[in-house]
Amino acid sequence: MTALLEVRGLCKSFGGVRAVDGVGFALHAGEMLALIGPNGAGKSTTFDMVGGQLRADSGSVRLGGVELVGRRPRDIWRLGVGRTFQIAETFASLTVAQNVQMALLSHAGRVFSMWRRAADFQRGQALDLLDQVGMRAQADRPCGALAYGDVKRVELAVAMAHAPRLLLMDEPTAGMAPQERGGLMALTRRLVVERGMAVLFTEHSMDVVFAHADRIIVLARGQLIAEGPPQAVRDDPRVQAVYFGSGRTFERKEPA
Template identity: 70%
Template structure:
């Protein structure tokens, strides 16, 4: 697996903190993400993964800290503004329009990118059609363009969502449990595709994931959280061997090795 990425951080997170009442969900989290790099954010339930993810995306407002994308502060901005700055997003449960065709789903994303309003009484069938088909070609779905999204296998729905997420050429892609609900072959195909897109476009990818085979197979780096704090941050093999990860994340004895096929 190639791991050649830019040495300059695309995303820089410093001192990120968030409390809910008296519960400190995220406590002073620091990390960088380079262009073209794939960073997995993992940890046990309640570790602060989702909170960290949503602080970066603007769905939650941080109590303290900084999130900078190419030097620009994101904290305090609404999700739509963060999206405009070049941050794409996919969701644990794929967010597509089942009654629309595959191509029309991507065209909806292009309408949003171009800030176009469209009458509900008009079909957008011809809007940026060539670009929509080119995006579908990149994710291997050009031959499915005219099928309703609801008729696709779930792994293909995830590919449609990926095409929608990269429709505005983001520099950073946030993926929340990208392989949830997919079969083993589908999840490996999806992550290989994502890695190819990241390398091709120099796009940083931050993803949360429970499947350890995906984490160790596709992440350039792994960031482990526990109780809102960073436990480990490094290359997959060093994280796999880290005694703190063994004890805190998996609840194992430090001497018991973490296997790539293990799932949280």
């Protein structure tokens, strides 16, 4: 089966420091892949090179056979790559529905078009997207009045407005309560199954990673040291050494 995303030999240096050194992995449609590692491992640099926020010094990032290295983030977005951020990015003064409508306007290439009132543009589709993330009932509330967990759901609806083939999620559960974390990731899983898209996510919460990822890749000092299903990664001595340095094992935690 051909992978949707193929990363090969990815390298990035900052001055004399090699932040990412020959990282490669593949991601298939319908799969959730977690990218983890201790602080300074190179995971954020790798993540940003996939999304185009950083340009790789060498290596390849292919989405459906199309090379992404060297393309601007907006061009990569147009090719079907969505993104959510560690700190949710929405327009606080706009309503929940208007935030999603803005994304739909951008997807249609009509952000600067004045031929039609933006408030009326594809409201039905915006409401459908909000229904998918459990936020339709709050469609007319300002985003600034929402609880943070609900803002994260709105951000996910905004990302879905572009119908991405690949969704990049940077610390998706940061700042959320345990029950909210489990709910958001379960929602993401449902969207992955329903839409047949792929998700690459970074995450510091190990309970989230091991409960929701299909596979995990682990970086340390810019290099990939382990890759596989959660149980295999949990038991990998190299991963245990990197995280704990003492042979301790990850605690098993049930999804919140």
